[in-house]
Amino acid sequence: xxxxxxxxxxxxxxxxxxxxxxxxxxxxxxxxxxxxxxxxxxxxxxxxxxxxxxxxxxxxxxxxxxxxxxxxxxxxxxxxxxxxxxxxxxxxxxxxxxxxxxxxxxxxxxxxxxxxxxxxxxxxxxxxxxxxxxxxxxxxxxxxxxxxxxxxxxxxxxxxxxxxxxxxxxxxxxxxxxxxxxxxxxxxxxxxxxxxxxxxxxxxxxxxxx
Amino acid sequence: xxxxxxxxxxxxxxxxxxxxxxxxxxxxxxxxxxxxxxxxxxxxxxxxxxxxxxxxxxxxxxxxxxxxxxxxxxxxxxxxxxxxxxxxxxxxxxxxxxxxxxxxxxxxxxxxxxxxxxxxxxxxxxxxxxxxxxxxxxxxxxxxxxxxxxxxxxxxxxxxxxxxxxxxxxxxxxxxxxxxxxxxxxxxxxxxxxxxxxxxxxxxxxxxxx
DNA sequence: AATGTATATGACTATTTGGTCATTAAAATA
DNA sequence: TATTTTAATGACCAAATAGTCATATACATT
Numbered sequence: 001x002x003x004x005x006x007x008x009x010x011x012x013x014x015x016x017x018x019x020x021x022x023x024x025x026x027x028x029x030x031x032x033x034x035x036x037x038x039x040x041x042x043x044x045x046x047x048x049x050x051x052x053x054x055x056x057x058x059x060x061x062x063x064x065x066x067x068x069x070x071x072x073x074x075x076x077x078x079x080x081x082x083x084x085x086x087x088x089x090x091x092x093x094x095x096x097x098x099x100x101x102x103x104x105x106x107x108x109x110x111x112x113x114x115x116x117x118x119x120x121x122x123x124x125x126x127x128x129x130x131x132x133x134x135x136x137x138x139x140x141x142x143x144x145x146x147x148x149x150x151x152x153x154x155x156x157x158x159x160x161x162x163x164x165x166x167x168x169x170x171x172x173x174x175x176x177x178x179x180x181x182x183x184x185x186x187x188x189x190x191x192x193x194x195x196x197x198x199x200x201x202x203x204x205x206x207x208x209x210x
Numbered sequence: 211x212x213x214x215x216x217x218x219x220x221x222x223x224x225x226x227x228x229x230x231x232x233x234x235x236x237x238x239x240x241x242x243x244x245x246x247x248x249x250x251x252x253x254x255x256x257x258x259x260x261x262x263x264x265x266x267x268x269x270x271x272x273x274x275x276x277x278x279x280x281x282x283x284x285x286x287x288x289x290x291x292x293x294x295x296x297x298x299x300x301x302x303x304x305x306x307x308x309x310x311x312x313x314x315x316x317x318x319x320x321x322x323x324x325x326x327x328x329x330x331x332x333x334x335x336x337x338x339x340x341x342x343x344x345x346x347x348x349x350x351x352x353x354x355x356x357x358x359x360x361x362x363x364x365x366x367x368x369x370x371x372x373x374x375x376x377x378x379x380x381x382x383x384x385x386x387x388x389x390x391x392x393x394x395x396x397x398x399x400x401x402x403x404x405x406x407x408x409x410x411x412x413x414x415x416x417x418x419x420x
Numbered sequence: 421a422a423t424g425t426a427t428a429t430g431a432c433t434a435t436t437t438g439g440t441c442a443t444t445a446a447a448a449t450a
Numbered sequence: 451t452a453t454t455t456t457a458a459t460g461a462c463c464a465a466a467t468a469g470t471c472a473t474a475t476a477c478a479t480t
Contacts, residue, residue, distance in 0.1 A: 010447065010456075017457095035245060039438060049459045051440080060438065118325060118388075134392075160405070164389055168409065171385030175377045182344075183373075195370070199378065199413030220426075220477065227428095248467065259429045261470080270468065 018056050021046045025067040030109030033116060034064060065129050068117070069136065071110050075103055076139055083143055089151035093200065096144060097173060098193045104177045105189050111177055141166045148204070158206045165204060172196050228266050231256045235277040240319030243326060244274060275339050278327070281320050282346055285313055293353055299361035303410065306354060307383060308403045314387045315399050321387055351376045358414070368416045375414060382406050 024046030028037040039060055043050040057063040082095035104111040117133065144166035151157035157165075176192045179185065234256035238247040249270055253260040267273040292305035314321040327343065354376035361367035367375075386402045389395065 008448075013447095014457085038436085050438090051459055052457085054439070055457070115325075163393075164386065164402075164405065167385045167389045168382055168406075171381040171388070172378055175381030176374065178381070179374055179377045192374075195374065196378075199409070202412045203409030218478075223477095224427085249469080250467075260468090261429055262427085264469070265427070 014056075017048065017052065021048065021053060021056055021063070022067055022070060025063050026071065026110075029064060029067055030113050033113075061125060061129060065133065068113065068133070071107065072133075072136055075100075076136070078103060079140055079143060083147065089147050089154065089156055090201065092147045092150075093169070094193075094197055096147070096169065097196050097200075098190075100170075100173050101177065101189045101193050101196075104173075105180070108177075108181055111181070115174075115178075141170070144169055151204070155206060157204045160204060168203075169196075169200055172200060224266075227258065227262065231258065231263060231266055231273070232277050232280060235273050236281065236320075239274060239277055240323050243323075271335060271339060275343065278323065278343070279346070281317065282343075285310075286346070286349055288313060289350055289353060293357065299357050299364065299366055300411065302357045302360075303379070304403075304407055306357070306379070307406050307410070308400075310380075310383050311387065311399045311403050311406075314383075315390070318387075318391055321384075321391070325384075325388075351380070354379055361414070365416060367414045370414060378413075379406075379410055382410060 021042070025037075025042050028042045028045055031037075032041070039050050039053055042063070043053055046053075053063065057066065078099050079096060082099040083092050087095070117130075141163065145162035148157060148160065148162040148165045152159060152162070173196055176196060180189075180192070231252070235247075235252050238252045238255055241247075242251070249260050249263055252273070253263055256263075263273065267276065288309050289306060292309040293302050297305070327340075351373065355372035358367060358370065358372040358375045362369060362372070383406055386406060390399075390402070
């Protein structure tokens with residue numbers, strides 16, 4: 001049996017603090033955006049002093065991106081899981097659509113933060129962070145474009161630059177999430193999922209396929 | 211003949227200043243985003259002192275939204291013009307796609323500002339401004355959804371919530387503009403216009419129509 | 421030309437806030 | 451329990467910057 005040192009009380013508390021700060025940061029950033037979310041608010045919300053934030057995170061930007069990182073990992077891994085196994089490209093597209101729509105339906109605040117980053121922050125943050133995030137997001141686009149490529153090879157989809165198709169799909173999904181947020185729609189997401197699925201497929205399906 | 215008082219030198223200069231400040235603001239906001247664009251930078255860029263900015267605009271937010279307003283008007287009126295006359299819904303969709311893609315191809319910086327607003331600023335600005343902007347953008351969505359509605363009535367398009375179709379179209383276009391920006395694509399936009407047109411139409415066209 | 425009026429200026433103020441650090445408290449260790 | 455090590459605190463600092471206002475300048479009017 002491996003010699004597993006028990007965690008000291010110190011380490012347990014530290015881990016707990018870290019998580020509590022991240023949770024608090026996610027909350028405040030989502031609610032107020034980057035600028036309005038002050039370190040004081042985040043600290044207060046987490047029930048620690050401001051100084052403590054700096055024991056666990058280098059600076060505000062660092063905290064921000066670590067807070068996002070977690071959720072983004074969760075999202076990416078959900079998408080990955082939904083593409084496991086050897087389903088048809090059609091089925092995989094459906095899985096992406098429904099996974100993403102449902103995820104953001106449950107995390108509207110996080111969705112806003114994502115838009116926020118894409119639109120604004122890469123003007124206002126060190127390039128370095130934006131690059132890292134882009135890298136993080138890349139697998140998502142890669143997965144989709146791979147599915148499209150499969151579809152092309154199998155002759156289900158018509159010839160198209162797979163990455164562009166991936167962008168199109170991603171934004172089509174975003175558009176309806178945005179629609180739901182702006183119009184405060186509450187009816188089931190399934191309808192919207194079906195709409196996107198249909199439009200996307202019709203757009204890319206080869207005549208006669210499936 | 212109406213008694214047209216000539217503008218005094220004062221008034222001419224004032225109008226010139228106003229325009230020069232707006233132009234400068236558009237430039238700096240587009241390049242640096244809202245936060246990083248300081249009033250000092252804008253003033254310097256316009257070749258006036260900071261105090262002068264406040265003679266013409268209430269505050270920074272006001273200047274920002276007025277700067278956007280102009281471009282947005284230009285955009286909306288281009289879209290409107292492209293929809294004038296009684297073309298078929300198909301032709302109109304094509305006009306929207308090509309007008310929008312070409313406009314933003316020429317105004318990438320402004321496109322970023324738009325994303326910026328949509329994503330972030332409505333967390334960080336007085337609600338009031340966001341509402342006004344939303345109102346401003348509304349005609350765009352109305353025009354498109356009207357075209358879709360026409361198409362439905364004429365039996366060209368299949369039944370669909372027109373406003374959702376409008377959102378979908380708008381974001382599909384955005385997605386490829388974004389793609390072009392991120393991948394620094396320089397090949398002609400026409401290809402991308404065609405792609406969107408095809409996907410959108412296939413998605414919404416009734417079987418057998420056109 | 422002299423006087424009055426509107427505009428421009430930029431040093432200055434007030435505030436906000438990210439980040440620090442000397443001090444205190446708590447936990448590990450001997 | 452005494453001592454050492456580590457973590458937490460929050461008053462404090464420095465920098466940035468939106469917005470102001472007394473002064474200076476340019477224009478209009480008589």
